[in-house]
Structures are given as structure tokens and as C-alpha cells.
Amino acid sequence: MAPIEARPPRPRGRGGYWPYLIPSALLFLAVIVVPFLMNVATSFTRWSGVGTPTWIGLDNYTKLLRDERFWTSFEHNVALIVAMAVVPTMAGLVLAAALFDYIGRRFGARTASALRAAYYLPQVLPVAIAGVVWGWMLHPSYGAVNEIFGLKVNWLGDPDYALATVMAVMVWFQLGYPVVIFMAGLQRADPALHEAAEIDGASWWRRFWHVTIPQIRPEIYVVLLTCTIAALKVFGPIFVLTRGGPGNATMVPSYFSYLNFFEKVNVGYGSAIATVLALIIVVVTFLFLRVQEREP
């Protein structure tokens, strides 16, 4: 450390790098910090968006705890975490391993990467456009899915099917992301271990479980974390496909807060929902990072 410091390591002086942070600091303050604090402050008020907000303390939060729509919306968030994080991660692991060390070896790398591209293609769409595509395919009167299978199901309009349908659409949308990340991870991993296990006669499944998965554990964490956050934030597909309906069948917190902000003009209540959502996301991120750190 000392010898490096003794030489003139960087151009002139110390601490003089702070000015480079000023433009971002100002913008960050104006676009993130101040609005977020305003949002928290608004959550303690009753406000319609015009006039002066009325301070009501924790009333919005106590109301929130008793609001069935709020709890339902978080239950749906859990369902979407299953659809957007858990299922794609598990399926992605199997697919990535199958493509990497089965298809890649027996049918060539080109076959593997062509299949990977096919799985990944939905991911390149804006998520709202993915919703439009499926909204069209699942339309009750002219949708292609009903036409092809000769069904008359109102996929998105029937409360019994709506959430499951949205979940299926999100699995389709999300699947390619873990496949790509895991395949990149497998390329980084050491092939010698895998070969040793194969020579020892370990079955494909045992090699997958005891060799492949431990090797790409960092990638699994990253995928689970980013997909869980995405599922907690999900808005576009709900807006396009169902608007939270029918009834509350697909209501999620982000759409619930949007509804309170702009349609019911219950800005204070909407802010409380958004604050809780932000809190949950920060806590989830923190927990993931802690668990990841503890891993050997």
C-alpha cells in the first residue's frame, strides 16, 4: 500500500474526485431521494392530489392491515414469485444442464444455442407487448388458443382461471432468462469435476444435483433475486391483460397502488401501499444478500 501511495499514483491531490459525483448526486436527489421521502410522508396523510394533505398518522397503515384487497394482492404476488422466479429457475436449471452437457455434446453447440435462442426470445419483448400478444391469443371470442383447441374458456375473464393464466404467461415470458444465465455459468464451471463424476458412474441426475448445481450457485442466487424483485414489481402484464380483475382475481400491489393514485385519487392510501412494497423489496434484497454471503 505504502509504496504505491508514495509515488504520484493518480493525477494531483486527494479527494478531488468528488466533483465527478455532483451531477448524479443532484439528479439522484431530485428523482429518487426527494420523491421517495415525499411518498413516505404522503402515506401518513389523507390527500386527493390537490389542496393540502391532512395528517392522519398511521391510519392508512392500520386500514391497510384490515383491507382484504391488500392481503389478496400480496398473495397474488407470492403466486407470481412462483411463476416468475421459482418455476423458471427450476426449469431453467434442467434445461441449461440438458442443453449444455447433453445436446451440446451429442448434437453440437449450434443446436444448443439455437434452442437457447428460442427459449430466450420472449424475454426480448417489452413485457407490456408480451401481454398484448397473449391478450390477443386468449381473447374469449376470437382468441387463437380457444379456436385451435376448440374451447370456449374465458381465460382472463373467469376468476377461476385468470390468475393461473397470468402465471402461465409469465412463465413463458421469464423462462429464457435463467437458461441463458445458467448456461453462461456452466461455461465458467470446471468441466473436470463433471467428467470425473461421469467416469465414476454417477447418473446424469446425480451429476446434475451434486456437481452442476453447486458450481453455478452464484448464478442461481442472482436469478432468484432479480426474478423475485421483478415479480414483486409486476405491473405491465396485469395492466394489459386483466387490470387486476375480474374482481380482484389478479390484483397485485403495484396495480393496487396505481389504482389508488390515479383512479380513486386516494393518494395517501396508494403511497402507503407503495411504501410497504418498497420495504418488502428492500428486505428481500437484503435477506438474499445475507444468505448468499453465508454460503461457503
Added chain:
Amino acid sequence: MTAGRVVSAPAARVRAARPAVHRAPGRWAVLAALVVLAVVMLFPFLIVALNAFKSPAEYSSGNPLSLPKGLYLQGVVDFWNRVDFGEKLWNSFLISASVAVAAVVLSILNAYALGIGRVRGRLWVLVVFLVGNTLPQEALAYPLYYLSKQVGLYDSKLSVILIFTVIQAAFGTYLLSSVLGRFPREILEAAALDGAGRWRALWGIVVPISRPTLSVLLIFFFIWTWNEFFLPLIFLISNDNQTVPVAIGVLQGEKMMDATMSSASALLGIVPAVAFFLIFQRTLTRGVTVGAVK
């Protein structure tokens, strides 16, 4: 040694027995399953493309899987004109490109101070940026909406550009700081001995050398901003400011949209996204590998 041989002997026997019975059909079964899955994943794209070029009459009389009898372009043309799609493409492009450039510039400045300058408290600065990037936009939306109205920026492309510049730069700072943290010191020292100041060292040395990483960031920021929906939906309410996803998203399910026009609208949303994917695919992979090797 012995143990290894004991274990591998039955394995050899199993393998010797396998090819005759299981292997050949087995491996084709795996391939077939994966190909079927690929077809399922591509199916929506295929079916949207097939039906975007059918007339409403042809659609209602036939099967969605059948090939169009002719190239009926009226659905696409009608939708294009109705939403003035050229304008929406331009709006999306303008917003995404401005955000990408501005956010990369901000990321460079920040990462220079954090990764190379190693200013005190840099870890906390990074944490703040990362939390800012992770916060749900819902928790910022209403105050941003209110403030932008106060300063007369509501319903302008500039408001969306400013907001996403900050959000993307928060992520870019995080990524680029760790890349620049590994920047070869000797090069900077040599530049300092040659009398280059910090500002010149940044633009003359750090930026050109980091170009592969920067171009990857630029492309990611462009695509991410293009794909955004929530804040553009709130901020761009007038028709001539809307982006592609917003214009298509809000028209979904409108009464005037018949089956083939809906499919045409979906197709128009798909095409730019897939085009970016195809154009940038190579740059992205190359950039990522270069970044990883460094």
C-alpha cells in the same frame, strides 16, 4: 485407486449395455422434448405473424393456424395510421437513445470517482445507488408526477428521459465501478507523469480503453428504456408523446380493435424488439466476454 476401479467397473458394464438398448432412442427423445418446448415458446410469435396478414373475414372463417391466402396488409396499415406508429417509433427511439447516452456518461463520471478515485465512503455511495435502482417505481411515481406538474415537465419526453437516466445510471455506476476498480494503475500513472490532468485522463484513456463495457451498457440501457411501461404510461398521456409499448398497451382490448388488427398491433410491438435482439446479439456477447476476461 482400488475404490475407484471398483466403482467404475459396474459403470463400464452399464455403459456397455446401454447403447444397444436405450441410448439411441433416448437421446432423440431428449432432443425431441427440447424442440417441442422451443416450438411452444415460439408459437405466439408465429401465430401473431400468421394472422396479422389475414383479412378479418378470412380470420373468422378459417383456423388461426392456417397460412394466409394472400398478403392482406390492411390491418397493419390501419393500425399504423390510427396510432401514427412512425411517430411512436421515433418517440421510443428518441427517449431510449437519450437515456442510454446520458446514463452512460453519468455512470462513467460516477465510476471514475468511485472505482479509480476511490473516494472515501464509496461503499455507501454504491449502496445508495443500488437501493435507488431497486426501489419500485410505484414508490416514486406520485411525487414525480406531482413535481413534474409543478415544474411544467409533465407529459413531456424530457421528464421520462430525466427519470430513466437516473434509474439506469444508478445501475451503471454499480457495474462500471467494479470494472474500473480493476483498471490497470500503470496506465494512469504514466498519463499523470506525462502531465495529463484527471479530466483528460478520463476521456483520453479510461473511456477509450473501457469502450467494450460502455457499449454493452449503452445497448442495455437503450433496450431497458425501450421496454419500460409503468412510468411512461403515467407521464406520456398525450398521443404525440407516447412510446411504442404505451401506445400498443393502452389500445389493447379497445372496441375498434378486431382480431386481425389486434394481431397486427402485437406484431408491430414485436418487430422492433426482435430486431434489436438480432442486431445487438453479437455486440452483446462480444462485450460481455471482453468484460469478463478483463
